[in-house]
Amino acid sequence: MDQLAPEQFEASSHETENDEREGEIEALANVELKPKPRYSFWRRLVVIALSLIVVSIFAQTGQWIYQVWIKQNWVSLAIVAAGGLIIIAAIGVIITEWRRLYYLKECSQERIQAREFLQSHGMHGGRKFCQKLGKQSAIGLDHPAMKRWQITIHDSHNDKEIVTLYSQDSVTYFG
Numbered sequence: 001m002d003q004l005a006p007e008q009f010e011a012s013s014h015e016t017e018n019d020e021r022e023g024e025i026e027a028l029a030n031v032e033l034k035p036k037p038r039y040s041f042w043r044r045l046v047v048i049a050l051s052l053i054v055v056s057i058f059a060q061t062g063q064w065i066y067q068v069w070i071k072q073n074w075v076s077l078a079i080v081a082a083g084g085l086i087i088i089a090a091i092g093v094i095i096t097e098w099r100r101l102y103y104l105k106e107c108s109q110e111r112i113q114a115r116e117f118l119q120s121h122g123m124h125g126g127r128k129f130c131q132k133l134g135k136q137s138a139i140g141l142d143h144p145a146m147k148r149w150q151i152t153i154h155d156s157h158n159d160k161e162i163v164t165l166y167s168q169d170s171v172t173y174f175g
Contacts, residue, residue, distance in 0.1 A: 117159040126159030130166040 061080070068076045110133070117126050134146050153162050 114163060117163045120159045123158050126157075126162035127153065129159075130162060133166070 065077065065080060068080070110129075113129060117129060120126075130149070131141065134141050134143075134149075139145055149166055152165055157165070
């Protein structure tokens, strides 16, 4: 029996070393297989050309406004001002939509992360995730429901249990 123990230990250490090597090889393969961003010469050329066009449009518009001001052609100046306001409003709408899309993407990523935590038995991030949700929500971290949740969780709970307890406490508050 004493002779088998060192052999089993050596076998398990070899398996551990093999697992570590496989993990390192897999990590290297993932890094190499990840697509790298490619900025070709033509794409840079197009960006430079578009930048020059935009700068020349602004310069030409500025020159035209100056000439209209000197000639005191107020109708043309009013038309340019109205067009400028329309362009500014359009830019504002585009920026607002980009913000909404960014917020929607964040919410989608949080849902995916919550789904992963609900399927996980790990103990690596459920508490931080729920605290982040608590900060973002209307109740905040100082609310009695959040304090009750923080009291009910223990270090022995896994991510699934922590997220489940959080959802039960938040449903109790909002429901």
